[in-house]
Amino acid sequence: MYKVPEHEPDYAFIPDVETPEKNRYGKAIDLLAGNDELKGKSLNINGDNSIGDNPNRYKQHGFYFNADNCIACHACEAACAEKNDTPPHLAFRSVGYLEGGSYPATQRLNISMACNHCDNPVCLKGCPTRAYTKFAEYGAVLQDPDICFGCGYCTWVCPYNAPQLDPVAGHVSKCNMCVDRLEVGLKPACASACLGGALDFGLVETTPENCEQLETQIPGFPDPSITQPNIRFQQQRSLPREMTRTDSTPIKYVRDDQNAKPDPEVKGGQSAYHSAPLSSEGKKMQWGLGKLSSRENPLVIFTLITQAVIGAFLVFFLAPVFGFDAFNATNYPLAFPVSLFVLIGLETFALVISTLHLGRPHRFYRAFNNLKYSPVSREVAAVAVFYNLLGAYAVLNGLPQLFAWLPGNVLGFLQQAAGWLTVMAGPVSLYFMHAIYRIEARPYWNHWQVLTSFYGSMLTLGAILAGVFMIPLLGSTNIDYSGLFDGLMWVMLAGLVIEGFGLYRHAHYLRHATGEGQAAHVEQTITFGKSYWSRNIVFAASAMMLLWMLLMSDSSVIGWSAVSVFVVVAAIIGRAMFYVMVIPTTMPGAFFWKNPLFQDHAREAGLAEMQQVGVQVETH
């Protein structure tokens, strides 16, 4: 049991106050209402099997932040670092700020933020390893670094920067609500340390002494509907119309028009703020190629190869069905099985690469642990199903001699069944792959364009890959290839059209999205503008070329190859942009701490070599 210091002042203890029965989202605050079976169990903190005597042990607790009062003194962050012994480059709690107005009528709004132990813990749901648990005790969402394999998906889905991916340790860790302190009735270390009268802690939907508001939002805080966070705010001081961030995220927060309130008769009072992109006026369009490389590079390779492999298999399997005899397996007793095993090899390579994205690749097998909730688990499972079916198909068809003991019709059936199942599993796995990116806190990704992009790539890259297999065979047999490349071109054309249509609608969606989406659109059209437009032009031009060659019956291997090279390069750049351009809906940083611009600078300039600069030298 945590030892309460002698003479601990009153402010450090959680007040035992009445709560409403339900929180504003309709969830019971008493987390075990009518469910006694979880009661009276030890949290087993560090092997201690005692049970805390906190009278509200099974009620949802949460932080309370009075934004009028925060002075950014870092006491909460320091207390957290001391309690959890976190290294300088990590923090379970961080203070960032917004600023607005002009001298001397300027205001800085400091925001201290950690985990909000949400009702809808998207981290928990997203985690493929089930490293997260929402406890009935205090409603704490805890994460176990020993289970985590460091995929970082929770850091994508959390809108508050709560999970901290440690590139050194290779795993995530996060705020643990100081449950050891809660067990003895003490507030978490951060809230006890607050010097501004800003950060507090208690039963959710209750106000601390001297506070009166129970707001769910302040400027700079993401839309609470995403996760139903257990944090409440006070913010009464009137703020300037526009509040800007000091970190490099190109977002500002703008006060809603008073007349835009639901009831036009209601004027005055406090208005809410919404995020908006910074003006790109005067900024020049750039290539941004240097910024394309990211921690997500393995995923660029993994997604593209997987899509190509699935697409190529569809071509191989379905082309003969649609009467393209050039693909008939019987024509290539040696090349056909080799091609299948090359596909398997490629996919194996892609899978291995994808594990490099993990902080702890040797724990890759834990990816399946959360099929119930995690899109990552489902994707991994779906790809695994495809991969295994592909393997089964390859063995059944490529090495039929192994199955000579089977009656012919049974083998034939198995061969066909494996093929059709693989054909189905491929696109299904891409659907699950796309679902990973449908993250509310990442508006740039959260659009069906991801699906058209993945299916588009499947068709274009699949057809290209299939074509690559065919080229060496050209001329070496007496088979009629007329129509073969026409067929591939139609597939590629379809892929480009699907992807292009998606991109077109995506741009339209971004222009009307939340500030983060709009800002991402500014990024893609300015910071990466030249790359973005080049990719679009290459796609459009390639589609035109293909169409022209098809309509003019002027197709040639050379023409096809040229288009293919362009398409592949554009696809790689496009996918890399997909990962780096996303602007997450997340907490504002400070000028140094949690400022991506400074972090990049510290790495480039060598400041990061000093551990006390608090910027981890990237290890990828």
Place this chain on the structure above:
Amino acid sequence: MLFGRTKKNPIKLTDKGIVEWKYTTCGYCSTGCSIEVGLNDEGKAVSARGVGDADVNRGKLCIKGILEYELFESDGRGRIPLMRDRIHEPFKQASWDEALGRVSDEIKGIQDKYGRDAFAVISTGQIMTEEFYTLGKLARGVMGTNNYDGNTTLCMSSAVSGYKRSFGSDGPPGCYEDFEHTHCLLAIGSNLPEQHPIIYWRMREAREQRHFPLIVIDPRVTMLAQNADMHLAINPGTDVVLLNSFAHVILAEGLQDEDYIKANTEDFDEFKALVAQYDPVTASGITGIDEDTIRNVARLYAKSPAAMTIWTMGINQSTHGSDGVVAINNLNLITGNIGKPGGASLSITGQSNAMGTREWSSCSGLPGYRALENEQDRQDIAEFWGIDPEFFPKKRGMFMTDILPAIETGQIKGLWLIATNPMTSMPNTARIRKTLEKLDFMVVQDAYADVETNEYSHVYLPAAIWAEKEGVFTNTERRVNLIRNVAPPFGESKPDFWIFNEMAKRLAPQGKINFPETTEGAFEEMKQLSKGRMLDISGMSYDKIEQQRGLQWPCKEGEDMGEQRLYTNGEFKHPSGKAKLIPLPFIDNNERPDSEYPFWLNTGRVVEHFHTRTRTGKVGNQNKFSPTPYMEINPDAAKELGIEHGSYVRIVSRRGDAVLLAQCTQRVAKDAVFVPFHFHDCVNRVSLGLLDPHSRQPAYKQCAIRIEPIADQQAAAKMNLASRSY
């Protein structure tokens, strides 16, 4: 659990294995927070927490205190004494005996050859009071140099000087509890949330219980200014005019406390005649504060049943710092706000033991607020120490800021620096380099071997820090608090107390003067010397101090508690027993912005750092909040200059230049920038530091610069990196 795993896994939280907590006082600023350091079963310091029943901090600590335990094993500590013949040679390790022998030989040699005053000692506000007392005994009673001062000249000497001029003695008359009684708080050039977060917390708690108006006077929109009821964004360097104008309004409208003035002050007529010149209209033209606001604040202050003023470096570090303090005292004297609950002139001090050095170090005189100029004081101390009173000079010698120029011109040949880092802290770094090069001999005594000034030392003595020692600090509200020994000194480093005693043995081998073996022994001497004086500590003992979590002086023998306030009976320390109302004509001698250097340069602290970063620059969880120098610049000014947020810029003054990152913020006026002073090879390459005529404190906060964008950002980044060894 609700959802997640079906089987409950045990929860793993960091367990530091603390088996014992030891009582100390924080070694950073002068708030004087009580800290308990947690030790694990290996005796290693692994944690820190505020002491719940300590009146000062009531269980709270700021970022520096929370992480202070990390200092015991931080980078850059000095492990062993170092020596070399010439400053361009590499250091060689030495034994303590060799190093101390060398230092004493050099001191004797220089003093024999050039006179006793040719060897100067500059100490600090960081070591314990017993150490200050011992050093004072060594410098004044054994070495007999009159060029002995502390770096407190850089931070508090204006407050000291102002208190002495107004009240006849140093000593802040108020206390933190005054926040609980005041009806109006004026904060001038003081940014509590950043500089003294715990005092801010005390103030804020008091203000939440019972709201009182908070008026902040500061050219920058600090966090305190933002949280104030009124922010007076004053033109730099014009505080005295504003304070004179407050007095003008009060006297013109008859709001003064006539009885108090008559009973307890003198020279009222001269004062009245002078402030008559500072009507609000005239003052508004100089200060930039409109006349209505001046009248409003003056009336509010005068009409409050109790009103108090706090200030920090915004007043002290100015060409009229001492005058600023006197002006604050004037305001409080004419409104009767001295020595009563909620009425005070309370200087918010910088260093952990700036007060200790003011009281007991003999820097500005003799121990226990005694003056060299006073024959009786010389007599008393000479008798107590057992030396000839004629050994003492009859007038105090040079201030730190005059000692260094005296080195530059050759009057001083040798220097002993204790826990201070002029290479980073003094204005005009280039001049300091040139100065230190000229010394025949310099010994640097510091906890950190990588302290920048060590570049010019001949001998380096590694000192123990903070709770590696035992002794007392005095805080801003005159509270004496105890540092218990928590950890053994790092490597072969030694407590400063031991080093002074060893030096005494070598410099006064006849042992005529007694140097107690323990700090507690020295404390007993101080108690005897304090009896019957303003700073009477004779009622204190180490155990009693720890028990009470600090005791305020005066605390007379037999008393359980000290007294919260000074001058409660209206009796002051001038020979007349009255306080002086001093007329303060305003002379604007600042280097003002012009067409060539169009910006005001203002400097100050950030909460995560302390002074020259020798400590805080190595604690990652502090340093990361500002790991490299930067400047706050108004975005409109930046736009005109073509400077981007987050890019390197060059600032240039008539002294030199510096490279730092630009942070665009509306906190600063369009013609002003703010640069944190903590970083080496940065703002003090540029600063001017004109000296206050009374306190000799440098005006760090006012000079003129120009700002240039840098085209080659990579080269700038490289240059900056080269200056950042920590």
